[in-house]
Structure formats: C-alpha cells, structure tokens
Amino acid sequence: MTAPATSDTAKAAPSTGAQLNTPKAAAIAGIVFAILLVAIFVLLRSAVPGSPTESGDWLAEDWRRAAFALNLIPFAGIAFLWFIGVLRDRLGAKEDRFFATVFFGSSLLFLGMLFTAASLVGALILAGAAMGPNNLAGTPTFYFARATAFILVNVYAAKVATVFMVSTSTVVIYTRIAPRWIAILGYALAAVLLVGSYVSTSTIIVLPLWVLAISVAILIDNYRAPSPA
Numbered sequence: 530m531t532a533p534a535t536s537d538t539a540k541a542a543p544s545t546g547a548q549l550n551t552p553k554a555a556a557i558a559g560i561v562f563a564i565l566l567v568a569i570f571v572l573l574r575s576a577v578p579g580s581p582t583e584s585g586d587w588l589a590e591d592w593r594r595a596a597f598a599l600n601l602i603p604f605a606g607i608a609f610l611w612f613i614g615v616l617r618d619r620l621g622a623k624e625d626r627f628f629a630t631v632f633f634g635s636s637l638l639f640l641g642m643l644f645t646a647a648s649l650v651g652a653l654i655l656a657g658a659a660m661g662p663n664n665l666a667g668t669p670t671f672y673f674a675r676a677t678a679f680i681l682v683n684v685y686a687a688k689v690a691t692v693f694m695v696s697t698s699t700v701v702i703y704t705r706i707a708p709r710w711i712a713i714l715g716y717a718l719a720a721v722l723l724v725g726s727y728v729s730t731s732t733i734i735v736l737p738l739w740v741l742a743i744s745v746a747i748l749i750d751n752y753r754a755p756s757p758a
Contacts, residue, residue, distance in 0.1 A: 555618070556751060558611035559744025563737035565605035570734055572598035577650070579730050581679035585666030588657035596654050602647045606640050612740060615747065616697065619706040628700045635693040642686040646678040683733065687726040690736045694719040701743075707750075711743050 576591035576598070577583075587595065613636050620629065653674050657665045665671050698715030701707045718735040725732035 555611065555615045556744045556748040558608045558615060559740045560748070562605050562608035562612055563741035563744065565601050565608060566737040567734060569598045569601050569605060570731075572601075573650075574731070581676045582672070583675070585653075585657075585662070585671050585675070588653065588666055589662035592654050592657065592662075595650065599647050599651050599654075602643065606644065609636065609640060609740075612744065615744075616700075616706070619747065620700065620704055625700070625703070628696055628703075632693055632696040632700060635689050635696060638689045639686055639693060642681045642689065646681040646686070649674045649678040649681075679730075683726060683730045687722055687733050690733060691719045691723045694722070694736065694739060697743075707743050707746050711746055714742060715739055 572594050576594035577587050613633060617629070617633070653665070653671060656670075694715045698712035698719070701712040701715070702709065718739050722732050722735050
C-alpha cells in the first residue's frame, strides 16, 4: 500500500517558530556608546592628569569624578556590544568570515583592554580610600598601576581601535551596509588615531565620534526602509 499523499494545505502550512528580529531603533546603541565614551573621557581627563608619571594628587580631591566615569564604562561596553550586533545583523548573508572575524575580534579586544584599564584605576581609588590618598600617591605600586592603565588605553587599545575602524570601513565599502562616505571617514579617522596616538592621548576620541556617525546613518536608513511584511 502506498502512503496517502500529503495535502496541499499541509504543505503550505507556515512555520509556527518564532523569529527574533532586530528592532529598527537598535542602532541607537551606537549613539549611546558614543555619548557615554565621550563623557567618560572628558570626566577622566578633568580628574586625572594625562601623564603616566603624575604623582597621584587627584586621589585626594578629584577621585569622585574619576569613580563616576569608571561606573559608566560597563554601560558603554554593553552599548558597544549591541552596536556590533546591529552591524552583523545588517551584514546578514553578506558577512565575510575574514573581515567579520577581524572587526568582531578587535571590538572584543578593545572592550577587554578598556575594562582592564578601568579596573586598575578603580583599584587605585579603592586603595587610596583604604590606605589614605597621601600614603598611596607617589608609591611604586601607584606608578606601576597608573603606567599600566595608560599603556593599555593609549597604546594597545588605540591600535586595536584603529584595526576595528579599518576593517569595519572595508566591510562597509564591499557590502554597502552604510553610506560610502562613512567608510572614507573611517579610514581617515583611523589614520589620525594611528599617528596621533603617539602625540596626544586625546585622539582616541575619534572612535566614538565615528561610531556616532555610522549609527546615525544606519538609524536613518532603518526608518526610511519599508517594514517587512
């Protein structure tokens, strides 16, 4: 005996599995990251001197501003991860394994170094509160932690941010997930960060500014595009 033929109705039955779609407003995460990171840099620079050889006098007076900036870093990191998810969602099937690995890996390395540097500065604040600011400032322990945090952010994290901007700009050019001028701007700002990080510690601020530009472009494009049926 032959099995009964499946009815056309059964064949045409739609799948009942739920599908998770990225909301149109998800690109706002990049805007949140940019605003938070700029605020963090401004607060830290106003509280902590830029030189890694400074004596640590800020532990007695300006540590509250520094602590507030450090408490914002986890929120900035979460927003940055969401921003990466938005980029990968726009890539979809166009995602190239090589470039996707480079831009995703560099973003995780950047966050890891940023969190590690923040932990070192936070440890200095807690140690200063426990030991007394004057007892910690100027000690070998203070100078070691301060120099390590400086190198992590202004040397390694800055270079990894350059790799992230270059690889993401390349993906933008080949996949057109964002306007072409975003990629050109990314290349230019990456060059500024690569060269300028040897001259000034403030050049790393170009990363959140570029993320702000690409997030605004994606957000506008999301709301212009028609909603899927």
